Amino acid sequence: MTGRLWLSACVVLCIAQAFCGPPRPTEMPGALDSQQASAPRPLAVVRADLNSSEWNVRSQAVVEILSGEYQAATPELLRLLREDPHPAVRQTAALALGTFGERQAGPIIARMLREDREVTPGFLMDALIRLGDPAQAA
Numbered sequence: 001m002t003g004r005l006w007l008s009a010c011v012v013l014c015i016a017q018a019f020c021g022p023p024r025p026t027e028m029p030g031a032l033d034s035q036q037a038s039a040p041r042p043l044a045v046v047r048a049d050l051n052s053s054e055w056n057v058r059s060q061a062v063v064e065i066l067s068g069e070y071q072a073a074t075p076e077l078l079r080l081l082r083e084d085p086h087p088a089v090r091q092t093a094a095l096a097l098g099t100f101g102e103r104q105a106g107p108i109i110a111r112m113l114r115e116d117r118e119v120t121p122g123f124l125m126d127a128l129i130r131l132g133d134p135a136q137a138a
Contacts, residue, residue, distance in 0.1 A: 040068035050076050055086035062089065066096040074102055081108055087118035095123060098130030106131050 041064060049061035050073070062080065065073045077100075080093040090112070097105035106128065113124045 040064065043068070043070045043072065046070065047073060047076060050080065055084075055089050058084065058086070058089045059092045062092040062096050066099055071100050074100060078102070078104060078108070081105060081112075087116070087120075090116070091119045091123035091127075094119075094127035095130065098127030101131060103131070 043065075046061050046064045046068070049057050049064075052058050052061070058080065062077065064070075065077065074097070077093045077097050080089055081097060084090050084093070094105065094109050094112070098109070109124050109127050109131075112119060113121060113128075116124075
């Protein structure tokens with residue numbers, strides 16, 4: 001009799017877990033709808049974030065510059081590549097500049113690859129590959 005009681009309890013528990021409680025979300029928390037996700041922020045707003053005191057805001061702004069194809073922000077990206085105190089921002093700037101094909105970034109990225117122990121070398125190698133011209137790394 002105890003086997004049947006145990007089996008009944010398991011069935012009730014499975015049914016309760018499946019049908020009780022809040023409904024399952026259809027999207028991840030904080031997910032934007034497709035219209036919001038595809039609308040890039042204006043360059044002026046993104047540029048302001050490049051000067052944030054928080055490294056993650058600066059890094060996200062670099063990603064937005066890349067996804068919005070805001071090549072007009074190249075001088076700011078070069079500044080971040082040379083001077084930003086956080087390695088994630090420097091390596092994200094390197095990737096963006098490499099993607100944009102910014103030739104001035106090549107020697108800086110090559111120097112960082114040799115000297116900057118805080119950044120991930122794979123990011124820098126990827127940035128150099130994106131530049132396309134190996135002579136730029138000289």
